[in-house]
Amino acid sequence: MSQPETISVVLRVNGFDYPVAIEQGRNLLGVIRTEIGLTGTKEGCDDCECGACMVLLDGQPVNSCSFLAVQAQGRAITTVEGLMPADEMHPLQRNILEEGGVQCGFCTPGMLISASALLSRNPAPTDEDVRIGLSGNLCRCTGYTKIVAAVQRTAAEHRG
Amino acid sequence: MSFFIAHTVHDALTALSDGARPVAGGSDLVVGARHGKAPLPPHLVAIDRIAELREVHHTDSGVIIGALVTHHDIEMHALLTTSYAGLADGSALVGSPSTRNVGTLGGNVMNASPAMDTGSPLLVLGAEVELQSLRGTRRLGIAELWTGPGRTCAEPDELCVAVHLPAPAPNSNSAYLRLEYRRAMEIAVVGAAAAVTLAADGSISAVRVALTAVAPTIIEVVGLVGGTVADVAAAAAAAASEQATPISDQRASDRYRRHTVGVMAGRAVQAAARRAGGEMIPVPLNRAVGIGAAS
Numbered sequence: 001m002s003q004p005e006t007i008s009v010v011l012r013v014n015g016f017d018y019p020v021a022i023e024q025g026r027n028l029l030g031v032i033r034t035e036i037g038l039t040g041t042k043e044g045c046d047d048c049e050c051g052a053c054m055v056l057l058d059g060q061p062v063n064s065c066s067f068l069a070v071q072a073q074g075r076a077i078t079t080v081e082g083l084m085p086a087d088e089m090h091p092l093q094r095n096i097l098e099e100g101g102v103q104c105g106f107c108t109p110g111m112l113i114s115a116s117a118l119l120s121r122n123p124a125p126t127d128e129d130v131r132i133g134l135s136g137n138l139c140r141c142t143g144y145t146k147i148v149a150a151v152q153r154t155a156a157e158h159r160g
Numbered sequence: 161m162s163f164f165i166a167h168t169v170h171d172a173l174t175a176l177s178d179g180a181r182p183v184a185g186g187s188d189l190v191v192g193a194r195h196g197k198a199p200l201p202p203h204l205v206a207i208d209r210i211a212e213l214r215e216v217h218h219t220d221s222g223v224i225i226g227a228l229v230t231h232h233d234i235e236m237h238a239l240l241t242t243s244y245a246g247l248a249d250g251s252a253l254v255g256s257p258s259t260r261n262v263g264t265l266g267g268n269v270m271n272a273s274p275a276m277d278t279g280s281p282l283l284v285l286g287a288e289v290e291l292q293s294l295r296g297t298r299r300l301g302i303a304e305l306w307t308g309p310g311r312t313c314a315e316p317d318e319l320c321v322a323v324h325l326p327a328p329a330p331n332s333n334s335a336y337l338r339l340e341y342r343r344a345m346e347i348a349v350v351g352a353a354a355a356v357t358l359a360a361d362g363s364i365s366a367v368r369v370a371l372t373a374v375a376p377t378i379i380e381v382v383g384l385v386g387g388t389v390a391d392v393a394a395a396a397a398a399a400a401s402e403q404a405t406p407i408s409d410q411r412a413s414d415r416y417r418r419h420t421v422g423v424m425a426g427r428a429v430q431a432a433a434r435r436a437g438g439e440m441i442p443v444p445l446n447r448a449v450g451i452g453a454a455s
Binding site for chain 1: 161193208261262
């Protein structure tokens with residue numbers, strides 16, 4: 001049986017370079033989870049709908065389930081693990097816990113990615129801005145209210 | 161199997177002439193391949209790093225939008241959200257922030273979905289598509305491009321490099337509205353765009369209306385003439401419902417689509433007229449007029 005043809009690329013994830021040999025059709029999500037071993041990023045719908053797979057590509061949120069891994073070479077990829085240095089909690093992570101915005105937790109990594117991108121471009125969002133910013137992230141547990149509160153609490157803390 | 165990252169249009173055109181297919185954001189191509197709609201092409205050229213295709217140029221004769229300009233770029237662009245507001249209404253409704261970050265105008269146009277949100281605005285704005293290949297360049301009206309659902313008249317070696325919009329006439333503007341069941345990650349149930357020009361007395365002197373998700377392609381409503389805003393809106397609504405040829409599927413029945421596309425067409429005419437009269441209605445119109453608005 002012939003081996004599937006692979007392409008060698010280097011992916012820069014959370015500031016580290018990872019050389020990987022992957023098939024052309026592989027999505028970025030699968031390579032991050034399997035080859036690179038960072039499993040914070042989740043596979044939900046695998047259809048660009050739910051946002052569980054969200055990562056930052058050059059600072060912009062992107063659904064990694066529907067982005068070709070080979071196409072991400074040379075770009076800065078940030079996963080939920082890279083929001084903060086090891087062992088420290090990002091203010092968004094702390095606040096989403098304290099506000100009760102986590103139940104099953106499956107959507108949380110994607111929510112954090114979208115929320116961090118939102119706050120980096122809009123440090124003082126309205127509730128409506130937050131809801132639009134998180135509109136690509138589905139949560140089946142919380143009803144969103146506590147997630148919005150966590151984002152707003154983070155924004156308020158940052159403003160002092 | 162091959163994968164190539166192009167940095168210039170010429171590199172991309174060379175790859176296309178050798179049989180590669182282009183990928184920009186991948187949101188149609190990769191999802192489609194996984195659904196078995198069409199397998200991922202064996203030879204791919206990534207075009208998303210061709211800087212010259214990411215630009216919006218404002219010229220005396222209108223605006224030239226590079227094929228790689230994203231929906232996010234459009235919904236934030238000062239000129240496009242004001243003078244070409246109908247297009248920005250459409251782009252601002254596409255998917256979610258993450259889809260709008262990767263989804264490009266060129267990809268939307270060439271994917272040729274009859275439900276595409278930028279389609280009917282581009283049609284009423286008189287858009288032309290610029291296609292390039294190593295054999296040369298051609299420009300064609302956007303209605304000529306779309307030949308069926310997911311089909312265009314572009315040759316396999318042709319790349320959409322830009323969309324050209326003529327300068328709007330004085331006292332004119334546009335609007336796009338869609339019926340949606342939820343506020344985000346939605347595909348138009350039906351939609352309608354209108355572009356109108358107002359006469360000095362406030363009546364409509366010129367009008368174009370196009371319809372989304374009610375035919376195999378985006379279609380333009382024919383036979384509309386000027387008149388008072390109320391009369392033109394009513395005529396557009398009636399003509400839209402009459403000329404639509406919708407299907408029934410899991411999202412809506414043909415009867416429901418036929419009725420609601422008329423409602424959308426009438427409201428799009430009224431909103432375009434308000435904008436043409438100088439009123440600032442923010443993008444996307446859907447939120448401003450209450451469809452999907454936070455209650």
